[in-house]
Amino acid sequence: MEAGIRGWGAYIPKFRVSATEIATLWGYDVKLPKALGVVEKAVAEEDEDAVTMGWYAARVALKRAGVSGEDIDAVFFGTESKPYAVKPSATIVADALGVKRRKLSTDLEFACRAAGEGIRISIGLVKGGLAQNTLVIGSDTAQANPGDLLDFTASSGAVAFVIGNPSKSPAAIEASVSYVTDTPDFWRRDRSPYPEHGEIFTGEPAYFHHILSAAKLLLDETGLKPSDFDYAVFHQPNGKFPLQVARALGIPQEKVLPGLVTPYIGNTYNASALLGLAKILEEAKPGNRILVVTFGSGAGSDAFSIVVGDSIYEVVSRGPKVSDMISSRVSIPYGVYAKFRGLYLRNIGG
Amino acid sequence: MKLSPSQFWRIRESQYRLIITECGSCGRKSVFKRSVCPFCGSSNVKHVESEGFGKVLDVTKVMYRWNSSDERPPLLVGVVELDEGVRVVGEIVGVGDNEEVKEGTRVEAVLRRYASDDPYGVIYYGIKFKPIKTA
Amino acid sequence: MGAYIVSGAVVKVDRHFERGYRDLAYDVVKECPDCLDVDYVVISSALPELTAHQVDLSTHIAQWLGRRVPVVRVESGETSGLAAVDLAASLVSSGRNRRVLVLGLEKVTDYPTYVTNYFYSLILDYEFEVLRSVSPPAYAALVMKELMRGGVKRECFSSWAVKMHENATSIPHAMLRFKISYDSFKDSQVLAEPLTLHDSFALGDGAAALVVSSSPNTNASSVEIVFSATEVGLPAYLRENISDLTASVKLLKLSLERYGLDLKKVITELHDSYTPYPIAILRSLGYLDGGCDLNEFEYLNTSGGLKARGHPIGATGVYQAYEVFKLLTDRLGSKTASTDYGLVHSMSGPDNVSRVLILKR
Numbered sequence: 001m002e003a004g005i006r007g008w009g010a011y012i013p014k015f016r017v018s019a020t021e022i023a024t025l026w027g028y029d030v031k032l033p034k035a036l037g038v039v040e041k042a043v044a045e046e047d048e049d050a051v052t053m054g055w056y057a058a059r060v061a062l063k064r065a066g067v068s069g070e071d072i073d074a075v076f077f078g079t080e081s082k083p084y085a086v087k088p089s090a091t092i093v094a095d096a097l098g099v100k101r102r103k104l105s106t107d108l109e110f111a112c113r114a115a116g117e118g119i120r121i122s123i124g125l126v127k128g129g130l131a132q133n134t135l136v137i138g139s140d141t142a143q144a145n146p147g148d149l150l151d152f153t154a155s156s157g158a159v160a161f162v163i164g165n166p167s168k169s170p171a172a173i174e175a176s177v178s179y180v181t182d183t184p185d186f187w188r189r190d191r192s193p194y195p196e197h198g199e200i201f202t203g204e205p206a207y208f209h210h211i212l213s214a215a216k217l218l219l220d221e222t223g224l225k226p227s228d229f230d231y232a233v234f235h236q237p238n239g240k241f242p243l244q245v246a247r248a249l250g251i252p253q254e255k256v257l258p259g260l261v262t263p264y265i266g267n268t269y270n271a272s273a274l275l276g277l278a279k280i281l282e283e284a285k286p287g288n289r290i291l292v293v294t295f296g297s298g299a300g301s302d303a304f305s306i307v308v309g310d311s312i313y314e315v316v317s318r319g320p321k322v323s324d325m326i327s328s329r330v331s332i333p334y335g336v337y338a339k340f341r342g343l344y345l346r347n348i349g350g
Numbered sequence: 351m352k353l354s355p356s357q358f359w360r361i362r363e364s365q366y367r368l369i370i371t372e373c374g375s376c377g378r379k380s381v382f383k384r385s386v387c388p389f390c391g392s393s394n395v396k397h398v399e400s401e402g403f404g405k406v407l408d409v410t411k412v413m414y415r416w417n418s419s420d421e422r423p424p425l426l427v428g429v430v431e432l433d434e435g436v437r438v439v440g441e442i443v444g445v446g447d448n449e450e451v452k453e454g455t456r457v458e459a460v461l462r463r464y465a466s467d468d469p470y471g472v473i474y475y476g477i478k479f480k481p482i483k484t485a
Numbered sequence: 486m487g488a489y490i491v492s493g494a495v496v497k498v499d500r501h502f503e504r505g506y507r508d509l510a511y512d513v514v515k516e517c518p519d520c521l522d523v524d525y526v527v528i529s530s531a532l533p534e535l536t537a538h539q540v541d542l543s544t545h546i547a548q549w550l551g552r553r554v555p556v557v558r559v560e561s562g563e564t565s566g567l568a569a570v571d572l573a574a575s576l577v578s579s580g581r582n583r584r585v586l587v588l589g590l591e592k593v594t595d596y597p598t599y600v601t602n603y604f605y606s607l608i609l610d611y612e613f614e615v616l617r618s619v620s621p622p623a624y625a626a627l628v629m630k631e632l633m634r635g636g637v638k639r640e641c642f643s644s645w646a647v648k649m650h651e652n653a654t655s656i657p658h659a660m661l662r663f664k665i666s667y668d669s670f671k672d673s674q675v676l677a678e679p680l681t682l683h684d685s686f687a688l689g690d691g692a693a694a695l696v697v698s699s700s701p702n703t704n705a706s707s708v709e710i711v712f713s714a715t716e717v718g719l720p721a722y723l724r725e726n727i728s729d730l731t732a733s734v735k736l737l738k739l740s741l742e743r744y745g746l747d748l749k750k751v752i753t754e755l756h757d758s759y760t761p762y763p764i765a766i767l768r769s770l771g772y773l774d775g776g777c778d779l780n781e782f783e784y785l786n787t788s789g790g791l792k793a794r795g796h797p798i799g800a801t802g803v804y805q806a807y808e809v810f811k812l813l814t815d816r817l818g819s820k821t822a823s824t825d826y827g828l829v830h831s832m833s834g835p836d837n838v839s840r841v842l843i844l845k846r
Contacts, residue, residue, distance in 0.1 A: 364613070365612075381723075408630055410630065411677065412623050412678075414622045416603045427623040427677070429722055429727065439614065
């Protein structure tokens, strides 16, 4: 065992804008959302950002883990929608949660997989004895150029994990591996408000190549077979890619669907796959094995094999569940979405 | 620069967390980290952190326009009684147009933005309240 | 040695776009020939740093008026005016000064209303109320809701506003000199449910002057300041009942008892920034028990109050004191009164601080 997930928490804003409305507004065929596998996406309110959502998820993660801020030795904040371009988000969340001052604390950026890398860094810290517990947060108020294809999926959400001693954890990370290349499939330049992407180029050479490579590395190193896993969760930029990548790995759809959240809430970027993992942890039984593979453009993937322990039910009960956050929803029109996310050109600073 | 970095930094503990001041002299409790009890003036105080749950005592929907860049009316502003028996005033967020917040609504503390010195200045974060979905 | 109000003047509360702080000071002093025959000036004003970018306003006003007498500014939110009168009374009754000019000044129309609303809202605790999106009308709405839960009808608050507008029609210096009807509340914009624009004070620029002297005038044209007191309340969010305006009620009760006065008979100017406040205070004092008949008060806010005369924030207390002084000694607009006592009440925010002044003919 490398390390364990001692606790986790999630946050999904309750407001949703429908993909059909986005299609109608921007002149797409209303059949497009179905092709993308998205029904609607979660929208954060005006006073929310990656920090506030990450704080909520982290607060629940600490509660589930049964630890206080005093027990956390490192805080990693994975995001591509930092409220400050320069100034860590991690320190804000850490102070707001009462995390002690003697700690590591930094923001990580690797498109949608920074939080996944944060977990791998944490495994190293815990195994190496530099930290007893770390807090890893993945949180994004994802940006999309209004009217771009990304507008159908770019949503808001957060997830957080307390990584620590596997013997104290309801879920143990038995193996993990990362696979990274330089692939410009999606990016956002400095001073640019919205990301650009290579559209079809984001698929085969980017998403599929990295996820499949990381997954195969993990299987090779552990000797595990796809059939050894009870659940599989992959980064989910839309509702279709995860099912396609599962098929390529020979993993049946029913093992993927429990962790597939993007159709209902959109792509939460750094939360995405890990939010799916949180949902699976809330539904899994002791002894279940979960395959998790993240993906971040640029590009890279982290693959994890996670085994659920006996204390899972008790730990689940200590916090709000992802499935409840998905079903607790309020529809808003695109105009309110635009107001919430600051898409109107307004005079500010007056 | 319209928002001071240090003014908020100084008081961030009381803004980021629900700190309760308990008076050892009069026995009364008040919100925020205070060195003096606001009821009796005693310095014999200690501080504890609220669990962050409570109920709405009263709430009003505010359309008064009183700011510019941070303006996002309508706002719900209410008085919340924390489970620790302490009152605090603040904004209630996460409420849809057709949802009702009223006396007795259960709420939990959430971290939100208070103010943002756009486009270049600091961001203030602090505690607001969000209704808890009770099935 | 006592303290007497011996002279005074006001300008109309209005949107004086062509007049700044120093112009308003000049305008009001011009109307009051003996206002500059003083050995000290106390200026009351709440917002000049915010609305006019001016620190040390009082010195600049003195220089502009060409009178290099000692001067100081008093600021205590919405009660600044009465705080200044209180200071002036102390200066003359202690023997330190002979005649003190109290000059209430405020400019509130140099920015769009939403900006001024923000400046005004800073009478609340910036760090723990304003940053939390709590504004003065939010508190007033919560007070109104609590009173309504206690059985007060919506019409009661409306009746205050209707009465104030009616009173103001005979006051030349009032800002809103027109009547409103109960019906008008139906279409009045909501500030904070259920509080509407018609429940709110009128925001206007203003200037008011009073001379406080250690000795009365030889004729009957002066009044004695027999009582001046201040009480600080608890922050509203800490109160058991938010509509308990304890500081105001305590001071008013004390002064009524001490001088054997009845609000139904005595000249009274109550701070009515928002209609729930005077209703809450009157009820706590034992009035309006069986309903909401404001006509049983003979001289209640003859001026039209903050509601209709207007509320030039830091100058308002000086207006109130001037109005009571005029009613006691002469006439206010077309109104006269035949009582010996007059009472002025001012408070800031939802009773954060309260001040009461009693004047005797």
